[in-house]
Amino acid sequence: MKKKIVSAIIACYKDEKAIPIMYKRLVAVFKKINVNYEIIFVNDGSPDRSEDVLKKIVKEDSHIVAIHHSRNFGSQMAFASGMDSATGDALVFLDGDLQDPPEMIEKFYEQWLKGYDVVYGIRTKREAPLFMQFMYKLFYRILKKMSYISIPLDAGDFSLIDRKVVKVLKTFPERDYFLRGLRAWVGFKQVGVPYIRPERQFGKTTNSLYANFNWATKGIFSFSYVPLQITTLVSLVVFCLTTIAIIYQICLRIFFPDATPKGITTILIVVLFIGSVQLLAIAILGEYIGKIFEEVKRRPRYVVKNITKKNK
Numbered sequence: 001m002k003k004k005i006v007s008a009i010i011a012c013y014k015d016e017k018a019i020p021i022m023y024k025r026l027v028a029v030f031k032k033i034n035v036n037y038e039i040i041f042v043n044d045g046s047p048d049r050s051e052d053v054l055k056k057i058v059k060e061d062s063h064i065v066a067i068h069h070s071r072n073f074g075s076q077m078a079f080a081s082g083m084d085s086a087t088g089d090a091l092v093f094l095d096g097d098l099q100d101p102p103e104m105i106e107k108f109y110e111q112w113l114k115g116y117d118v119v120y121g122i123r124t125k126r127e128a129p130l131f132m133q134f135m136y137k138l139f140y141r142i143l144k145k146m147s148y149i150s151i152p153l154d155a156g157d158f159s160l161i162d163r164k165v166v167k168v169l170k171t172f173p174e175r176d177y178f179l180r181g182l183r184a185w186v187g188f189k190q191v192g193v194p195y196i197r198p199e200r201q202f203g204k205t206t207n208s209l210y211a212n213f214n215w216a217t218k219g220i221f222s223f224s225y226v227p228l229q230i231t232t233l234v235s236l237v238v239f240c241l242t243t244i245a246i247i248y249q250i251c252l253r254i255f256f257p258d259a260t261p262k263g264i265t266t267i268l269i270v271v272l273f274i275g276s277v278q279l280l281a282i283a284i285l286g287e288y289i290g291k292i293f294e295e296v297k298r299r300p301r302y303v304v305k306n307i308t309k310k311n312k
C-alpha cells in the first residue's frame with residue numbers, strides 16, 4: 001500500500017533559533033507515524049538569519065522546501081503561499097515559534113485516518129499572562145456569537161487539512177485571508193483535538209495588544225454582519241428616542257411652558273450623543289469599505305523572492 005504524503009507548512013517570522021528544533025521534531029513525528037513527508041518553511045520576510053538557517057537545512061535534506069517572501073505579508077499569506085507549493089495528501093499548518101507542538105500531528109493524523117477532512121487543535125490552556133488568556137477566550141466567544149458561520153472556540157490555525165479541502169481553499173481569491181474562519185466556512189467533516197499551547201521559546205512575541213486588536217477585528221469583520229446590524233439598531237433606537245423627546249418638548253412648551261429645560265447643557269449632551277453614534281457608524285462602515293478597497297485592487301497576496309530545495 002502506498003504511503004500517504006503529509007506536507008507541513010510552517011509560517012516563520014523571527015524564528016531563526018526555533019527553525020532547527022522545529023525541523024528535528026517534525027522529522028521525528030513523521031518517521032514515527034511512517035509517512036512520506038515534505039516540510040515547507042515559509043520565511044515571511046524575517047529580519048533575522050532565518051534565510052541562512054533554512055539554506056543550511058535545505059542542503060542536508062531533500063524533504064525540505066524553503067519559500068522566502070520579499071517582505072512580511074503576515075502568517076495567513078505565509079500559509080497561502082505554502083498551500084500553493086504543497087503536494088501532500090494532507091497539509092499541516094504550524095507557527096514557526098514552536099507554540100504549536102509538532103508532536104500533536106500524530107493525533108491529527110489518527111483522526112484523519114478515521115475519515116475526518118479537517119482536524120484542528122483546540123487550545124484548552126495557554127501558557128501566557130492571565131490577562132492575555134482572558135482576552136483570547138473572550139475574542140473567540142465574541143467571534144462565535146457574531147459570526148454567520150460556526151467557528152470552533154479556542155481553535156487557531158494549527159490543523160491538518162485534507163487535500164480536497166485545500167483545493168477548495170485555494171480557489172478563494174480574497175486578500176483578507178482568515179484561515180480558521182475559511183476552514184470552518186468550507187464545511188466537510190471536522191473534529192477538534194485539545195492541547196496546551198506553550199509560550200514562545202525564543203525571543204519576544206510579535207503579537208502586541210494592538211496587533212491582537214487588528215487580528216480580532218479582521219476575524220469579526222470578515223465573518224460577521226453584526227456590526228452593521230448593531231449600527232442599524234442603534235440608529236433606530238436614537239431615532240425613536242429623538243422623536244419621543246421632540247413630542248415631549250412640544251407638550252411641555254404647550255402645557256407647561258415654565259417647566260421647559262433652559263440652557264445649552266441639554267443641547268450639548270444630545271448633540272454629543274448623536275455625534276458619537278454617527279462617528280461609530282462611520283467607523284464601522286469604514287472597516288467594511290476598507291476591506292472592499294483591498295479586494296478590488298487585486299494585488300498579489302504575497303511575493304516570493306526565491307524558493308530553495310535540494311534536488312532529489
